Amino acid sequence: MTVSLPRTLVIGGSAGSLDVLLQLLPSLDPACRLAIIIVLHRKSDNETLLSDLLATRSVLPVKEAEEKDLLRPGMVYVAPADYHLLIEPDGTLTLDYSEKVHYSRPSIDVTFSAAAEVFKERLACLLLSGANTDGADGLQMVQAMGGVTAVQDPGEAEVAFMPRHAMTVMQVDRVLKQKEMAEWVMSL
Amino acid sequence: MKEHVHHLKDEEVNILLNDLLEQYGYDFTDYSFASVKRRLQRVYINDRFPSFAEFRYRVIRDSTYLTYLMEQITVNVTEMFRDPAFFQALRKQVLPVLATYPFIRIWHAGCSTGEEVYSMAILLQEMNLLHKSVIYATDINESVLEKARKGIFPLAYMQQYSQNYLQSGGQHDFSRYYAANYEYAKFSESLSEKIIFAAHNLVTDRSFNEFQLIICRNVLIYFNKDLQDKVLHLFSESLEQLGFLALGAKETLRFTTVAPLFKPLAQKEKIWRKIAT
Structure with a gap:
């Protein structure tokens, strides 16, 4: 493989994670060179409301992920409602309408795992608030492939279950409070 | 680990x-x-x-x-009247045009277990067009076609399908279209008698007829760019002049080599009309 893939951050969240993103995205440095992918559980409507909302707050450009989009540094991609988001070996995106995973489409595990296979140690994944077990398997895969893993501090999360579940099945690299997140992202 | x-x-x-x-x-x-x-x-x-x-x-x-x-x-996840706005667009913008033809030929490419094909047959029946229509429903996969031919779907899904149907502009009680038996719903044979289920591989097989409407939703997302272009050319060749092409919610003709041959009819619902050859 001769293509150079950007360093990539995938953020997965469920119930209670939207506010975390709405605080994090405005506080990033516009010079950030990461490609950022956001996978958020939500109703399976066919609207682009979420990416529109995040775009109003983000210092980095935000777009809804489209199939065959090439991941670029300094961009934020939002997985569309009702599709899983996969990453090809050449750094392009694939949408997938297969079975729900953990009752969810998009599923966080699906994107974490797909990203782990492609980016290996050039990847960091952050799991936020939620009432679901999604994300924990994917984080383990990320770690096994050499990537960095982090969860939102369950003590701070609106719904502690999801990050806490990940912490019970594995040793995550970082447990982050909201105020530490932007700095952590910029350090990647 | x-x-x-x-x-x-x-x-x-x-x-x-x-x-x-x-x-x-x-x-x-x-x-x-x-x-x-x-x-x-x-x-x-x-x-x-x-x-x-x-x-x-x-x-x-x-x-x-x-x-x-x-x-x-192959991914075989599908539902009846998925994306109700799409089926509403078929009702309002596509079928009234097809109604003017003496004979209607429709191709569902990648039909999987057939939920969308039966949805289409319901639309045609409600507009009194089914008697002069033939729907060719194809898939690469024989075993899903076998399921599709039976027209039997889990009863547990009917509530969701009924909701989709009503949102798409359906005016009847959805249960009129199937007979419930234990946990299954068997769809009426009056719907399936105009459907021809057959194996067809979009990667290797050629065009087999000329159609006024081709529906291929959530299939192209699994293909790379070259194969997408190849299949879109196959569709273009298989469409009559002014025929309709319908794709999935996240699929587009933009940036493809057939884009100049089509004009958008319903942009959000992903329906195009063939205007050139």
């Missing part, structure tokens, strides 16, 4: 894809690699093969297993 022992490597996926092509003529090499790999990985883990060599041996030697594997590799 124990759970990652059964992890297929990219090279192993390529070996299997090559086997499927050489042994059976199924060409997945222009499919989305990430998607095919994920599907194969799932089968590999679920069926608890102790090693890749045993998985491969089974695929090559056991043709019954191959049928099952084919069903697992």
Whole structure:
């Protein structure tokens, strides 16, 4: 493989994670060179409301992920409602309408795992608030492939279950409070 | 990490894809690699093969297993009246035009277990067009076609389908279209008698008729750019002048080589009209 893939951050969240993103995205440095992918559980409507909302707050450009989009540094991609988001070996995106995973489409595990296979140690994944077990398997895969893993501090999360579940099945690299997140992202 | 022992490597996926092509003529090499790999990985883990060599041996030697594997590799998730706004657009913008033809030919490419085909038959019946229509419903996969022919779907889904149907502009009690039997709903044979289910591989097979409407939703997302272009040309060749092409919610003709041949009819609902050859 001769293509150079950007360093990539995938953020997965469920119930209670939207506010975390709405605080994090405005506080990033516009010079950030990461490609950022956001996978958020939500109703399976066919609207682009979420990416529109995040775009109003983000210092980095935000777009809804489209199939065959090439991941670029300094961009934020939002997985569309009702599709899983996969990453090809050449750094392009694939949408997938297969079975729900953990009752969810998009599923966080699906994107974490797909990203782990492609980016290996050039990847960091952050799991936020939620009432679901999604994300924990994917984080383990990320770690096994050499990537960095982090969860939102369950003590701070609106719904502690999801990050806490990940912490019970594995040793995550970082447990982050909201105020530490932007700095952590910029350090990647 | 124990759970990652059964992890297929990219090279192993390529070996299997090559086997499927050489042994059976199924060409997945222009499919989305990430998607095919994920599907194969799932089968590999679920069926608890102790090693890749045993998985491969089974695929090559056991043709019954191959049928099952084919069903697992291709994505067969679908529902009736999925994206109600799309079916509403068919009702309002496409079928009134088709109604002016003496004979209507429709192709559902990649129809899977047939939920959208039966949805289409319901629309045609409600507009009193089914009697002069033929719907060709094709898929690469024989076993899903067998399910589609039966027209039997889980009763538990009917509530959702009924809701979709009403949102798409349906005016009847949805239950008039099926007979409930234990946990299944069998759709009326008056719907299926105008449907021809047949195997067709978009990768290797050619055009087989000329249509006024081709529907192919959530199939192209699994193909790479070259194969998308190839299949879109096949659709273009298979459409009459001013025929309609309908794709999935996240699929587009933008940036494809057939884009100049079509004009958008309903942009959000992903329906185009062929204006040139």
